[in-house]
Every structure is written in C-alpha cells, then in structure tokens.
Amino acid sequence: MSLYLDIHKHFRGFKLDVRLDVGNDTLAILGASGSGKSLTLGCVSGIIKPDEGKIILNDKTIFDSKNNINLPPQQRHTGLMFQNYALFPNMTVRENLCISQKSNAAEIDDMLSKFGLERVKDLYPSQISGGQQQRTALARMLLSRPAILMLDEPFSALDSHLRFQMERELLDVFHNFDGTSILVSHNRDEAFRLCERLAIFNNGHIEVEGKKSEVFANPQTRTAAILTGCKNISRAERTGKGKFFATDWGIELQCNKLDDAVKFIGIRMHSITNEIHNENSFECRVAQVIENPFSFTVMLIPKNARENLRPIGWEIEKSLWHKVKNETVNVCLPPESLLLLRD
Amino acid sequence: MDWYPLVNSLRVALISSVIVFFTGIAAAWYTSKLPTTIKGIIDVILTLPLVLPPTVMGYFLLRLLGPKRLIGAWILENFGVRLSMVWYSAIFASVVVSFPLMYRTARGAFESLDKNLVYSAQILGLSNTYTFWKIIMPYCKKGITAGTILSFARALGEYGATSMISGYTPGRTATISTTVYQLWRTGNDSLAMKWVLINLAISFIVLIAVNIIERGRK
Numbered sequence: 001m002s003l004y005l006d007i008h009k010h011f012r013g014f015k016l017d018v019r020l021d022v023g024n025d026t027l028a029i030l031g032a033s034g035s036g037k038s039l040t041l042g043c044v045s046g047i048i049k050p051d052e053g054k055i056i057l058n059d060k061t062i063f064d065s066k067n068n069i070n071l072p073p074q075q076r077h078t079g080l081m082f083q084n085y086a087l088f089p090n091m092t093v094r095e096n097l098c099i100s101q102k103s104n105a106a107e108i109d110d111m112l113s114k115f116g117l118e119r120v121k122d123l124y125p126s127q128i129s130g131g132q133q134q135r136t137a138l139a140r141m142l143l144s145r146p147a148i149l150m151l152d153e154p155f156s157a158l159d160s161h162l163r164f165q166m167e168r169e170l171l172d173v174f175h176n177f178d179g180t181s182i183l184v185s186h187n188r189d190e191a192f193r194l195c196e197r198l199a200i201f202n203n204g205h206i207e208v209e210g211k212k213s214e215v216f217a218n219p220q221t222r223t224a225a226i227l228t229g230c231k232n233i234s235r236a237e238r239t240g241k242g243k244f245f246a247t248d249w250g251i252e253l254q255c256n257k258l259d260d261a262v263k264f265i266g267i268r269m270h271s272i273t274n275e276i277h278n279e280n281s282f283e284c285r286v287a288q289v290i291e292n293p294f295s296f297t298v299m300l301i302p303k304n305a306r307e308n309l310r311p312i313g314w315e316i317e318k319s320l321w322h323k324v325k326n327e328t329v330n331v332c333l334p335p336e337s338l339l340l341l342r343d
Numbered sequence: 344m345d346w347y348p349l350v351n352s353l354r355v356a357l358i359s360s361v362i363v364f365f366t367g368i369a370a371a372w373y374t375s376k377l378p379t380t381i382k383g384i385i386d387v388i389l390t391l392p393l394v395l396p397p398t399v400m401g402y403f404l405l406r407l408l409g410p411k412r413l414i415g416a417w418i419l420e421n422f423g424v425r426l427s428m429v430w431y432s433a434i435f436a437s438v439v440v441s442f443p444l445m446y447r448t449a450r451g452a453f454e455s456l457d458k459n460l461v462y463s464a465q466i467l468g469l470s471n472t473y474t475f476w477k478i479i480m481p482y483c484k485k486g487i488t489a490g491t492i493l494s495f496a497r498a499l500g501e502y503g504a505t506s507m508i509s510g511y512t513p514g515r516t517a518t519i520s521t522t523v524y525q526l527w528r529t530g531n532d533s534l535a536m537k538w539v540l541i542n543l544a545i546s547f548i549v550l551i552a553v554n555i556i557e558r559g560r561k
Contacts, residue, residue, distance in 0.1 A: 047462040047465060074465055074469070076466075078466060079466070080462075080463070080466050082459045082462070082463065084459060086457065086462070088464075089460075089482065090478070090484075100468050102468070144467045144468060
C-alpha cells in the first residue's frame with residue numbers, strides 16, 4: 001500500500017511541483033492556504049490533470065504523462081472528503097451511503113450504527129448537524145472501498161468541542177484503514193495528533209517531509225518552523241565558529257552546529273528556561289505579559305539590545321511565573337533547543 | 344365558438360417548450376464549461392433573440408424557411424414538406440423566441456452548482472450521465488422548472504415572428520394572439536374580449552405556478 005507521485009502543473013500563475021512517496025502511513029500535509037495542498041489531492045483523485053508527471057497508487061499507474069495514462073476519477077478508486085463534505089443534498093443519509101454500490105445492505109447498516117447515524121438515516125443532509133454530516137461523508141467514503149483516504153481540512157467547519165470528538169473518531173478510521181491516508185490541514189496540533197508523517201507545503205512544493213517528531217524537532221526551514229508553531233524567529237548572521245548574531249533580537253547566540261545555509265534562527269516559546277547556564281543567558285526586560293488559560297506568555301527584550309527590536313516570547317507555567325515575576329528576568333535560550341533554519 | 348386557436352396555441356407552446364427544454368439545457372451545460380471569452384461571445388449570440396424585436400426574428404426565419412429560401416426549398420424538394428404558412432411553422436417562431444429564457448435560467452442554475460458535488464460523484468465511481476441526471480439536475484431543478492414555465496408562457500404569447508412565418512388562417516394556423524389581433528382588426532370586439540380573457544387566465548395560472556416554485560426555493 002503506497003502512493004508515489006511526481007507531478008508538475010502551471011495553474012493561473014501558480015507553479016505546482018510536488019514529489020512524494022508515502023507507504024502504509026498517515027501523512028499530514030501542512031501548509032498555508034494557496035500552497036497547493038488541495039490541488040495535489042485533486043491530482044491524485046483525477047479531478048485535476050497535472051501538466052506532466054506520474055502518479056502510482058498501490059503499484060498501479062493512474063497517471064503518467066509520458067505514456068499517456070490518465071485514468072478518469074471513476075477508475076482510480078480514491079477516497080476524497082471535501083472541506084464542505086459534498087453530500088448530495090437531494091438524497092437522504094442512507095441514500096448517500098448507498099451511492100457507490102460497492103457495499104451490501106448489511107455493511108451499510110453496520111456503518112450507520114458505527115457512526116451513530118441510525119436515527120438520522122432517513123433525513124437529508126441539510127437536516128442534520130455538522131458532526132453528523134461529517135460522519136456521513138466519512139462513512140460514504142469508506143463504503144466506496146477506496147485504495148487511499150484523503151481528507152481536505154476535515155475539521156474546519158466544526159466548533160472546537162466537536163472537533164476533538166471527530167478527531168478521535170478519525171483516529172480510529174485511520175487506525176483501521178489498510179492503506180495510505182492523507183490529511184490536509186493548517187493546524188499543527190491536529191496534524192501531529194492524527195498522523196505519523198508530516199509534509200510541509202510552501203508555494204507549490206514540499207519543503208520538508210519526514211516523521212512528525214523529526215520535523216517538529218528540526219523543521220529545517222523558516223516556513224516549516226512557522227507551520228509547526230514556532231513563534232520566535234529571527235534573521236541570523238554568522239559571526240564565528242558556532243556563533244551567530246540574531247539580528248531581530250539583538251543578541252549573540254552560541255550553538256553547536258551551524259552551516260552557511262542557515263539564514264534564520266528560531267526557538268519555541270516553551271523551550272526557553274530560567275535556569276541559568278553559561279551560554280546564551282540574557283537579562284531581559286519584560287515588555288508585555290499575556291495570560292493564557294493555563295500559562296503566561298511573557299514578551300522579553302534583551303537588556304543590552306536596542307529598543308526597536310522584536311521581543312522574544314516565553315511561555316511559562318503560571319505557578320513558576322508567580323515565583324520569578326519581576327521587571328527584568330534572566331532567561332536562557334539553550335543551544336540544543338535552537339532551530340537552525342534555511343529560507 | 345371555434346376553439347381551434349386555443350388548441351393550436353397550446354400544442355405549439357407545449358411542443359416548443361419540450362424542444363427548448365432540451366436544447367436550452369444542453370446549450371447552458373456546454374457553454375458553462377467553456378473558457379470565459381468564448382463563453383461571452385456565445386452567450387451574446389444565444390441571448391440575442393430575447394432583445395431583438397420578434398419581427399426581426401420572423402424576418403430571419405422567413406429568409407431561411409420560406410419555400411424559395413435555403414432550407415425551406417431544400418426540405419420542400421426532398422421531403423415535400425412546407426415549413427412556412429402551416430400550423431407548425433409557429434413552433435419555429437416560439438422556439439427561437441423562448442430559447443434564451445430557458446438557456447439563461449438553466450445557465451444560472453448550473454453556475455451556482457457546487458463543483459465538489461460533481462467531483463465527489465466522479466470519485467465515488469458514478470458515471471457522468473448518472474451524475475448529470477441524478478445529482479446535477481435535481482440540484483438545479485427549481486431553476487430549470489422556472490425556466491421551462493417561463494419559456495412556455497413566452498411561447499404561448501408569441502405574436503410577431505409567428506404572424507410572419509405562419510400567418511393567420513382561421514382553423515389552420517390561427518393562435519390566440521393572432522386571433523385577437525384579427526378579431527380586433529375586423530371589429531369583432533366581443534369575441535376578441537373572450538380570447539383576451541382566456542389568455543389572461545392562462546397567463547395568471549402560469550405566473551402563479553412560477554411563484555409557487557420560487558417560494559419552494561426558500
């Protein structure tokens with residue numbers, strides 16, 4: 001069970017250039033809107049035709065521009081759930097599930113009970129809740145026996161409580177599905193919770209791809225750092241061996257590994273500590289304190305830096321902040337927590 | 344009272360509605376998929392009969408379908424069928440004049456269609472024909488029904504092009520609208536009044552039907 005794709009497409013001044021090789025995993029595609037995520041899913045399912053390239057799904061070539069292969073969507077057996085679910089409004093929940101005619105009545109009834117849709121099976125999509133609509137769309141996709149599951153921003157239409165519940169149900173779906181699953185998202189938390197691998201999309205190509213823990217630990221590029229939730233990013237200039245100047249923060253930092261490709265430096269808000277080491281410790285002025293439900297975000301400006309610089313955000317537990325609270329604080333940016341980033 | 348004009352008007356309007364239903368929907372479906380510039384040009388051509396005076400359309404029809412003209416002569420020679428000055432000539436006039444109404448309402452309905460529904464259907468393995476009749480058409484049902492009724496009403500009220508291509512022969516080509524004009528012209532005011540009332544009644548029913556359908560749209 002795998003998906004291989006290498007596709008190129010010019011589309012209204014936008015250039016899509018994607019190479020991807022996924023096994024029997026769940027992959028999350030993270031990217032800003034307009035970065036080509038949905039376009040890629042469209043190419044796999046066959047509703048959009050790439051200009052050139054190749055797509056192989058479970059060892060079957062479904063698109064190959066060199067050999068003139070372009071299977072219509074009907075013959076690709078993919079599963080794609082749209083952001084708005086695309087349920088057929090003139091058909092009841094049950095009729096929506098029956099539509100692909102690849103499952104028998106017993107299987108459909110099983111699916112209805114599994115997703116808790118028995119009570120609404122004779123209602124129309126406009127008469128049921130957002131969560132039920134999403135379950136209907138999921139069930140319809142699974143009953144069509146797809147070779148791959150693709151979900152385009154599945155939670156964007158749900159409120160946060162329902163989102164959490166549907167996330168757990170989707171985790172089960174992914175777990176029980178034998179094949180590649182792809183989730184398109186712009187939410188790093190949901191991507192991390194649901195998937196094993198992560199692909200970072202930027203401007204039509206994949207910037208970083210790998211195991212989720214590795215991508216979060218070492219995002220490699222500025223876009224990947226932003227998309228995985230790193231809030232502190234500064235331009236970096238190399239000043240010596242293992243040393244560089246963080247231009248936006250006005251401080252010199254020490255780090256273990258530094259090469260010439262590094263253009264930015266980042267640190268996650270929770271990686272900053274108030275344990276003082278010899279390296280990378282600074283006395284900072286507190287510029288602003290923002291209270292979160294279970295923590296504080298403290299905006300810091302290094303003491304000897306110039307004024308008009310970008311503050312560094314530090315996320316700290318409430319109890320700890322009450323102990324160290326002051327007009328100036330000493331913090332450390334541990335060398336091992338620094339993210340070294342390409343452009 | 345001779346009921347021929349009512350029967351003739353209704354059959355002409357019904358037949359032309361059926362023709363316009365299929366041609367209008369087909370034209371709307373295929374133009375909605377064209378690139379913008381070509382779509383604009385074709386749209387103008389297909390909508391033109393709506394804004395041109397019906398007599399201009401009648402003139403074009405006579406130029407094409409008259410017994411000595413291009414199509415008319417060819418049909419007469421090969422099939423022995425006259426295309427002008429017979430009852431069914433009025434169908435040509437009604438079709439041409441009511442086509443834009445069907446075409447435009449259907450196109451509006453197709454353009455408001457959620458593309459993802461079509462994509463979903465294809466991905467789920469449904470054939471394009473099935474998708475068109477079982478998903479797209481029900482989705483656009485209200486717009487298309489309203490378009491059909493409007494074209495029927497327009498066909499029923501057609502006068503200008505009809506009077507040119509099929510003329511007025513009592514009991515042979517007379518429709519309600521040509522009859523009213525003839526009765527008025529010959530001073531038969533009371534009979535003209537009767538036909539006016541009949542026409543009013545039909546139009547009333549049709550417009551109420553359109554309103555009921557529009558309300559069903561929510």
